Amino acid sequence: MDKLMIQGGLPLEGTVQISGAKNSAVALIPAAILADSTVTIDNVPAISDVDLLAELLREIGGEVDLAEREIKINPEKMFAMPLPNGRVKKLRASYYLMGAMLGKFKKAVIGLPGGCNLGPRPIDQHIKGFEALGAKVTNEQGAIYLRADELVGAKIYLDVVSVGATINIMLAAVRAKGQTIIENAAKEPEIIDVATLLTNMGARIKGAGTNVIRIDGVDSLKGCRHSIIPDRIEAGTYMILAAAMGQRVTVDNIIPYHVESLIAKLREMNVSVDVRDDQVEISGIADKVGVDIKTLVYPGFPTDLQQPFTSLLTQAAGTSLVTDTIYNARFKHIDELRRMGANVKVEGRSAIINGKTELQGAKVKASDLRAGAALVVAGLMADGITELTGLEHVDRGYEDLEAKLLGLGAKIWREKMTNEEMDQVKN
Ligand SMILES: CC(=O)N[C@H]1[C@@H](OP(=O)(O)OP(=O)(O)OC[C@H]2O[C@@H](n3ccc(=O)[nH]c3=O)[C@H](O)[C@@H]2O)O[C@H](CO)[C@@H](O)[C@@H]1O
Numbered sequence: 001m002d003k004l005m006i007q008g009g010l011p012l013e014g015t016v017q018i019s020g021a022k023n024s025a026v027a028l029i030p031a032a033i034l035a036d037s038t039v040t041i042d043n044v045p046a047i048s049d050v051d052l053l054a055e056l057l058r059e060i061g062g063e064v065d066l067a068e069r070e071i072k073i074n075p076e077k078m079f080a081m082p083l084p085n086g087r088v089k090k091l092r093a094s095y096y097l098m099g100a101m102l103g104k105f106k107k108a109v110i111g112l113p114g115g116c117n118l119g120p121r122p123i124d125q126h127i128k129g130f131e132a133l134g135a136k137v138t139n140e141q142g143a144i145y146l147r148a149d150e151l152v153g154a155k156i157y158l159d160v161v162s163v164g165a166t167i168n169i170m171l172a173a174v175r176a177k178g179q180t181i182i183e184n185a186a187k188e189p190e191i192i193d194v195a196t197l198l199t200n201m202g203a204r205i206k207g208a209g210t211n212v213i214r215i216d217g218v219d220s221l222k223g224c225r226h227s228i229i230p231d232r233i234e235a236g237t238y239m240i241l242a243a244a245m246g247q248r249v250t251v252d253n254i255i256p257y258h259v260e261s262l263i264a265k266l267r268e269m270n271v272s273v274d275v276r277d278d279q280v281e282i283s284g285i286a287d288k289v290g291v292d293i294k295t296l297v298y299p300g301f302p303t304d305l306q307q308p309f310t311s312l313l314t315q316a317a318g319t320s321l322v323t324d325t326i327y328n329a330r331f332k333h334i335d336e337l338r339r340m341g342a343n344v345k346v347e348g349r350s351a352i353i354n355g356k357t358e359l360q361g362a363k364v365k366a367s368d369l370r371a372g373a374a375l376v377v378a379g380l381m382a383d384g385i386t387e388l389t390g391l392e393h394v395d396r397g398y399e400d401l402e403a404k405l406l407g408l409g410a411k412i413w414r415e416k417m418t419n420e421e422m423d424q425v426k427n
């Protein structure tokens with residue numbers, strides 16, 4: 001097991017290239033199950049969630065060729081192999097195997113998903129959608145059993161705006177009989193990306209990116225080629241890093257429109273953001289002032305950037321209030337920030353940050369993916385060296401983190417943990 005060593009206090013400068021979106025990739029790869037011939041996806045990020053999904057598709061008989069930035073999925077020999085345990089529990093997005101396998105084979109057995117521990121993450125809206133399409137769904141010993149004689153389009157109103165449920169219902173509905181209407185659908189860019197792939201495969205989908213999606217079922221879907229949109233959360237993380245330590249940092253290969261809520265908040269803090277066609281240039285040298293943020297569904301401020309943004313706010317003057325309306329326990333990074341000297345307290349769904357405080361390098365642990373990102377931001381701002389463990393979470397979502405940061409002038413490297421350190425981290 002490795003730990004990440006971060007030498008803090010060094011200015012960042014240069015250009016960083018953003019990879020394909022994790023939350024698109026992890027839905028697009030299962031979507032390929034629905035095709036009858038090879039789907040090729042490029043701009044695929046090299047992250048462990050993608051490796052796990054590639055393995056899962058191989059387990060169900062898929063021929064999967066994962067090369068640099070490209071994945072080729074031939075679904076011709078796939079079958080409805082039950083996946084109650086194992087890799088499905090290591091990531092959140094394994095739940096997309098439910099919609100895709102149900103849509104293709106009319107049956108599936110998939111273990112309950114893993115992913116970041118952010119408090120309760122139910123999948124009742126996914127199940128409500130599958131049932132509305134005609135599936136019988138049962139939960140047996142931690143695995144979801146789905147079976148349908150046939151899937152028939154239905155009108156489904158989501159009680160909670162859910163990215164996963166919206167995509168999963170689309171996957172199950174594209175080959176159903178007749179029309180499905182998803183009301184109160186999520187509008188995240190990744191949903192449009194999945195709808196684009198499915199449409200290129202031959203599906204008939206209207207309204208992706210709005211809160212009403214209409215799907216007219218088709219009998220079969222064919223292979224095609226697709227390029228993944230840039231990762232707005234990775235982009236946002238580097239924008240926050242640039243605001244923290246950047247003299248002049250260009251975050252390249254992005255869709256600036258996807259990070260508008262972050263740009264607005266950075267400007268409110270006094271950070272200079274120059275927006276161009278597919279990049280932003282950020283200079284964070286100015287004295288920063290505290291701001292309040294409230295996470296919301298897209299296009300509101302993304303919950304996935306809340307944790308790294310909290311780290312940045314420790315360096316802003318005054319009191320800032322961060323409220324997460326999506327997850328009630330997404331504050332596991334706060335204790336670690338306090339260990340580094342931050343003045344932050346959590347009250348209910350909010351964190352109250354009093355800045356600006358000097359941060360000191362410390363031994364800290366990432367409890368989840370974006371907690372890891374938050375601690376990398378903090379480590380780069382702190383005096384001295386920060387040792388970050390829990391890298392398995394960070395590797396789920398950030399391609400080449402060290403290489404990208406080295407390219408910006410950071411001093412960051414991995415070291416093997418000693419047995420004693422591994423015991424300490426486990427306890
Ligand atoms: C793989 C992936 O794309 N993960 C993203 C996806 O997660 P995920 O798809 O799991 O998140 P959802 O959009 O479904 O969750 C939003 C909220 O709805 C609740 N809910 C969701 C489904 C359901 O059936 N019942 C229910 O109550 C959740 O507990 C949460 O409070 O969107 C989240 C919100 O933008 C992001 O943080 C995750 O990075």
Ligand SMILES: C=C(OP(=O)(O)O)C(=O)O
Nearest residue numbers: 092093115116304369370
């Ligand atoms: C919460 C996240 O991921 P997942 O849903 O895959 O756990 C995230 O990407 O911040």
